[in-house]
Amino acid sequence: MIPDDWTEHRRAEDRELLGWIRPEGDAWVAVNLLGREVPGVVDWLDAEASLDAIGLSWLADKWVLDREDGRAWAVRLVEVAPERIVVKTDDFGAIDASVEVIVLEWPAPRTLRHPEPGEHAVSPWG
Known part of the structure; x- marks a missing residue:
């Protein structure tokens, strides 16, 4: 179950779900679809950029x-x-x-x- 304080992040072009962004103190952590954290506690825009950069190609x-x-x-x-x-x-x-x-x-x-x-x-x- 996805915690209530996690925010979905979707790809801008087609709104496909790429993962979530969760709070970590005063910063943010990106979480991919497998539920694994993308390394680094970052600001919101960097968390979005991390998920956008990873995309969905890793699924294949x-x-x-x-x-x-x-x-x-x-x-x-x-x-x-x-x-x-x-x-x-x-x-x-x-x-x-x-x-x-x-x-x-x-x-x-x-x-x-x-x-x-x-x-x-x-x-x-x-």
């Missing part, structure tokens, strides 16, 4: 989900909302691959992350 990025068994699965974001985050295991372009859909709590857990340079996450079926 490759992601890794660290599993409790120590494996790192390659995943793609399917749905990002304050109610939940849904990912699916990456099919790596294979049309006959089975995928697993995983529902995560919001804000996104730290186990959902971008891959490290050179890291090769795997699918659960391969």
